[in-house]
Amino acid sequence: MSQLSATDSAGFPSLTATKRGFPFTGDQLLALAARGAGAVVLLMLLSLLTVLIHATWPAIKTYGTQFVTTSEWRPNELQVPKRNDAGKIVFDEDGEMVQTTLPAKFGALAVIWGTAVSSVIALVIAVPLALGAALFLIRIAPGKLRGPVSFLIEFLAAVPSIAYGIWGLFVLVPLLQKYIEPSILSIASHVPVVGERFHHFLGGDTGLSGRDMLCGGLLLGIMILPIITAVSRDVLAAVPVQQIEGTLALGATWWQSARQMLGYAKAGLFGAVMLGLARAAGETMAVTMVIGNNNQIALSPLKPAQTMSSLLANEFGNPESDLHRSALIAVALILLVMSLSFNVVARYLVIGRGPRRAS
Amino acid sequence: MTTATLPDLAPSPMPAPAALPQADAAPRPALIEAKNVSVFYGAFEAIKSVSLDVSTNEVVAFIGPSGCGKSTFLRSINRINDMVRGCRVTGELKIGGQDIYASGVDLVTLRRQVGMVFQKPNPFPTSIYANVTYGPRLQGVKKRQELDAIVEDCLRKAAIWDEAKDRLHTSALGMSGGQQQRLCIARALATRPSVLLMDEPCSALDPIATAKIEDLIVGLKKLVTIIVVTHNMHQAARVSDRTAFFYLGKLIEYDETSTMFTNPNQKQTEEYITGRFG
Numbered sequence: 069m070s071q072l073s074a075t076d077s078a079g080f081p082s083l084t085a086t087k088r089g090f091p092f093t094g095d096q097l098l099a100l101a102a103r104g105a106g107a108v109v110l111l112m113l114l115s116l117l118t119v120l121i122h123a124t125w126p127a128i129k130t131y132g133t134q135f136v137t138t139s140e141w142r143p144n145e146l147q148v149p150k151r152n153d154a155g156k157i158v159f160d161e162d163g164e165m166v167q168t169t170l171p172a173k174f175g176a177l178a179v180i181w182g183t184a185v186s187s188v189i190a191l192v193i194a195v196p197l198a199l200g201a202a203l204f205l206i207r208i209a210p211g212k213l214r215g216p217v218s219f220l221i222e223f224l225a226a227v228p229s230i231a232y233g234i235w236g237l238f239v240l241v242p243l244l245q246k247y248i249e250p251s252i253l254s255i256a257s258h259v260p261v262v263g264e265r266f267h268h269f270l271g272g273d274t275g276l277s278g279r280d281m282l283c284g285g286l287l288l289g290i291m292i293l294p295i296i297t298a299v300s301r302d303v304l305a306a307v308p309v310q311q312i313e314g315t316l317a318l319g320a321t322w323w324q325s326a327r328q329m330l331g332y333a334k335a336g337l338f339g340a341v342m343l344g345l346a347r348a349a350g351e352t353m354a355v356t357m358v359i360g361n362n363n364q365i366a367l368s369p370l371k372p373a374q375t376m377s378s379l380l381a382n383e384f385g386n387p388e389s390d391l392h393r394s395a396l397i398a399v400a401l402i403l404l405v406m407s408l409s410f411n412v413v414a415r416y417l418v419i420g421r422g423p424r425r426a427s
Numbered sequence: 428m429t430t431a432t433l434p435d436l437a438p439s440p441m442p443a444p445a446a447l448p449q450a451d452a453a454p455r456p457a458l459i460e461a462k463n464v465s466v467f468y469g470a471f472e473a474i475k476s477v478s479l480d481v482s483t484n485e486v487v488a489f490i491g492p493s494g495c496g497k498s499t500f501l502r503s504i505n506r507i508n509d510m511v512r513g514c515r516v517t518g519e520l521k522i523g524g525q526d527i528y529a530s531g532v533d534l535v536t537l538r539r540q541v542g543m544v545f546q547k548p549n550p551f552p553t554s555i556y557a558n559v560t561y562g563p564r565l566q567g568v569k570k571r572q573e574l575d576a577i578v579e580d581c582l583r584k585a586a587i588w589d590e591a592k593d594r595l596h597t598s599a600l601g602m603s604g605g606q607q608q609r610l611c612i613a614r615a616l617a618t619r620p621s622v623l624l625m626d627e628p629c630s631a632l633d634p635i636a637t638a639k640i641e642d643l644i645v646g647l648k649k650l651v652t653i654i655v656v657t658h659n660m661h662q663a664a665r666v667s668d669r670t671a672f673f674y675l676g677k678l679i680e681y682d683e684t685s686t687m688f689t690n691p692n693q694k695q696t697e698e699y700i701t702g703r704f705g
Contacts, residue, residue, distance in 0.1 A: 211512055310549035313507055314611075318562040319539035319618055332552060 120401045126394040131174060135398060138175030141363045141379075143388040146170040172388070174395035176402065178363045182281070182373040183403070186355065187348040189285025189369065194293045195341055201293075202300035203326055218301065225294035233354030236287040241358055244286075245278025249370055270368045277360060282369040284359030288351055292344040299343055303336030304329060335417045342414030346407045352377040376403045458483045458652050459504065459622065464518035466499050468511065473499045475676040476518065481669075483621075486648050488667035488684065489656045492699065495673040497656050501624050504654070505541040506534055522622065539566070542615035542651075546627040548607035550599035550614075555582075555591050558599045558610055562618035577617055584650065585613035586643050605636025612643065616650075623647065625655040629662065641666050660700055664688050672696045 092100075127135060150158045150168040158166045201221070205214055253276075257267040267273075307329050315325040330337065360372020361382055374382075376399050387393035457480040466474035474496045481487050489497035502508040503516050506527060520527055527537055539562065550558050559578045560568075568574060578595065582588040587609040594601075599610055608628060615623060625644070629637040637659075644653055644666045657663050663670050664684060671681040672695075680687065680696045691697045 308549070309510075310545055310547055311551065313510065313543075313545065314549040314551065315561070316510065316534075317505060317507055317538055317543035317545075318565065318614065319535045320565055321535055324565055328551065 116404075120397060120404065123394060124398040124401050126391055127174060127398040130391060131395075134175060135395070136176055136180065136402070138173075139178035139181070139363070139365050140173045140175045141178060142170070142173045143383065143392045145172055172391060174391070174398075176376070176395075176399050178365050179374050179376045179379045179399060180402065181365045182284075182359070182375040183349050183377070183406075185281060185369075186285040186288055186359065186373065186375055187345055189282065190288035190292055190348040191341065191345060193286060193289030194296055194344060198293055198296035198300055198340075198344070199330070199337070201297045202304050203330075205297075205301050206304045207322075207326060207329075218298075221294050221297050221301075225298055229291065229351060229354045232287060232291050233357040236283065236354055236358040240287055241278040241283055243278075244280075244283050245276050249276045249278065249282070252370070271366070271371045274371075276370060277372065279358050279360040279372055280370050281359065281366070281373040284355050284373065284375070285369070287354055287358050288348045291351060291354060292348050295347060296340050296344040299340035300337055303333045303340060306336070307332050339414040339417035342410050342417065346410035346414065349410065350377060350403065350407045352381050356381045376400075456483055457481065458523060459654075460519075460521045461500075462519040462521075464500070464503065464516065464520050466496070466503050466508070467513075467515040467517075468499075469513040473676055474503070477673075477678045479671055479678060479681050481622075481652060481654060483652055484648055485668040486644060486653045486655065486666055488663035488670045489654065489673060490658075490660060490663050490670060490699070491673035491679075493658075496676040497671075497673045498626055500673070501626055501654060501656050504622070504624055505538050505543055506532075507538070507543060509534070539618040540620050541622040541624060542618060542620035544608070544611050544615055544623065544625045544628050547631050548604055548611050550602070550607050550610055552598065552600055554596045555599045555602070555610060556595040558614050559617050561614060566618070581613040581616045582610075584616050584647065585609045586639065586646070587613060603636070605632050605639060608632060608636070608640060609643065612640075612647075616647075620651055623651045623653045625653065627656050627658060630658060637662070660688075672699065674699070 131138075147167045147169055150166040152158050160166055205217060209217060253267055253270060253272040256270055257263045257272065259266050311332055312325060312329060315328045320328065355375055356378035359375060359378055361374050361378055362372035363374045363379070364371070366373065380396055380400055380403075383392070384396050387396060459481040461480065462478050463476045464474060464478070465472055465476050477500060489501060491497050499508065503520065504522070504527075508514045508516070516528055522537075522541065525532075551561065556574075556578055559581050560574045563574060563577050568577070579588060579592075582591050587606060590606060591602075591610070599607065602610060608631075612623075612628075629640050632640065641662060644655060647653060648668075655663075655666065667684045669682065670684045670687045672679045672687070672691075672693075674695055680691060680693045682692070687696065688700060691700065
C-alpha cells in the first residue's frame with residue numbers, strides 16, 4: 069500500500085494524508101449530503117417564517133397592535149342603520165332608515181381567547197388523568213398488563229384527529245346537550261340568591277347546542293391524554309430505582325414515595341404537559357367540528373367559541389379580500405409562534421435537563 | 428427469647444421510638460434470627476436455606492464473590508426486595524422476635540426500624556436539611572425546633588456536621604460522593620433505626636472517603652446493629668465483629684471475624700479470603 073511504503077528511518081509509516089479516491093472520497097460525499105439535508109430543514113423553517121411575516125404585513129400595517137387587542141372579526145362590509153349622536157336611529161324624509169357602511173375589521177383577541185381557554189380546559193382534564201395513568205403503569209400495573217396498555221396508549225396518540233372529531237360530534241355533543249349541560253344549568257339555578265343570574269350567565273336562556281367551549285376543551289383533553297401519558301410514563305421510568313428504594317427504606321408509604329418520584333421528575337413532567345399544550349393549541353379539525361365556531365369572548369363555557377385553528381379551517385378556503393387573507397395568515401403566525409415556544413420550552417425541559425427521553 | 432428492642436410491627440399510627448439498646452450488655456441477645464431462609468427470583472433460588480443470627484450492637488460483614496446472594500439476603504431483611512417483581516422469600520426471618528414476613532406486618536414501621544444505606548449514594552435532589560428530615564417528616568414531625576435538633580444530631584452521628592452545617596439549605600447534590608454517602612447514613616439514622624443495613628456502602632468511594640465511612644461504622648455500633656455487605660476483605664476485617672461468607676447462594680461459614688481471617692474452617696473460605704478465586 070502506498071501510505072505504508074513511505075516510511076522514515078525508524079520504519080514508522082508516514083502520517084501524511086494521501087488521496088484515496090477521485091474527485092471525492094465516500095466520506096466527503098456523505099458529509100456533504102448530510103450537511104445539505106440539515107441546511108434544507110433550516111431553510112424550510114426560515115422560508116416558512118419569511119413567507120408568513122411577508123404575507124401578514126398588510127394586516128399588521130392596517131391594525132398594528134389592535135390586531136391582538138380587539139375582538140371584532142368582520143370579513144365583509146356591514147350595512148347598519150345610521151344613528152345620530154344621541155344613539156337614535158336616523159330616518160330620512162320618506163321615513164326610511166338611513167343605512168351606513170361599516171368597513172371590514174379584523175381583531176384576533178376572540179380566537180386567541182378561544183385557543184387559550186379550550187387548551188386550559190383540556191389540560192385541567194388531561195393532566196391529572198395522565199399522571200395517574202403513568203404512575204399506574206410504572207408502579208402498580210403487573211408486568212403482563214404493562215405492555216398491552218402502553219401499546220394502546222401509544223395507539224390512541226396516533227389516531228387521526230378527524231376520528232376524534234367524528235366521535236366528538238356524534239357522541240360527546242349529544243351527551244353534553246341532552247344530559248350534562250342541562251344538569252349543570254339546573255344545579256346553577258338552584259344556587260341560593262345568585263341562582264337566576266348564574267343560570268343566565270351560563271347561557272341557559274339562549275338554549276344549548278352542545279357545541280361550545282366546554283365540548284371543545286373536553287375533546288381536546290381526551291385527545292392530548294395519550295401523548296401526556298406516554299411521555300410522563302417515559303419520564304417516570306427514568307427515575308432511578310435507587311431514589312424510590314431510598315424513600316421506601318425510610319418508611320415512606322406508597323403515596324409518599326410516589327410523590328417524591330413525581331417531584332424528582334417534575335421538570336420532565338412539565339415538559340410532557342407542555343407537549344400536550346402545544347398539541348391542544350394547534351389542534352384543528354376535531355375542534356372545528358365541536359366548538360360551535362362563534363367569534364366571541366364569552367366567559368361561560370356553555371357558549372360557542374372559536375379557536376385560531378378553527379377560524380383558519382373555516383375561512384381560509386375562500387377569503388373575502390386580500391386584507392382578510394392577510395389577517396388569517398397573521399392568526400396562523402401567532403399560532404405558529406405560540407406552538408413553537410411551547411415546544412422549545414418542553415424540549416428544553418424534557419431533553420435538556422431533567423430525566424431523559426422525550427416522545 | 429429476646430428482649431424486645433423493637434416496637435410492635437403491627438400497624439400503628441404513631442410508633443413509639445425504639446429504646447436504645449444497652450451497649451456491652453452480656454450475654455448479647457440475638458436481634459435478627461434467620462432460619463432456613465430461601466429467596467427466589469421467579470424460579471431462580473438466589474439464597475438457599477440460610478440460617479444465621481445477628482446480635483444487638485454488633486457489626487456483621489457479609490462477604491463473597493459477585494452474585495453469591497449476599498445483597499439479596501441483606502435486602503430481604505427490610506423487605507425492600509418486595510419491590511422486585513417475582514421475588515419470594517421462604518423460611519423464617521425474625522427481628523426482635525417478630526416474623527417480618529408474617530401477614531399483617533407493617534412495612535412502614537419495619538423499614539423505619541431497619542434502615543438502609545445503598546451502594547451508590549442516593550440523596551434526594553433537595554437540600555441537605557430536607558434529606559435528613561425526610562424520614563421524620565413522613566412520621567409527622569413538623570416542629571421546626573424538633574427538626575433542627577434531629578438534623579444536627581444525625582449529621583453529628585454521621586460525622587458530617589462540620590462539613591454541612593454552613594450549607595444545610597443548599598442542594599445535597601453539590602456534595603462529594605463520600606459526603607453524600609455520609610449524608611445518606613445521617614438520613615437513615617433520622618428514623619432512629621435499631622438495625623442499619625449497608626449494601627457495599629464504599630464501593631463508589633475513594634480510599635479517604637472509605638476510611639471515614641469505616642470509622643463511622645465502628646463508631647455507630649454503640650447505637651445500632653449494623654450489617655455491611657462488602658467486596659473488600661480488608662474492610663470486613665477492619666470493621667466487623669463477625670463475618671459471613673456466602674458462595675452460590677449458600678452460607679458457607681459464619682464466625683468471629685478474627686477466626687474467619689486467621690483460621691477459617693472451610694477450604695472455600697480460605698481460598699476466597701486469600702484471593703485464590705472470586
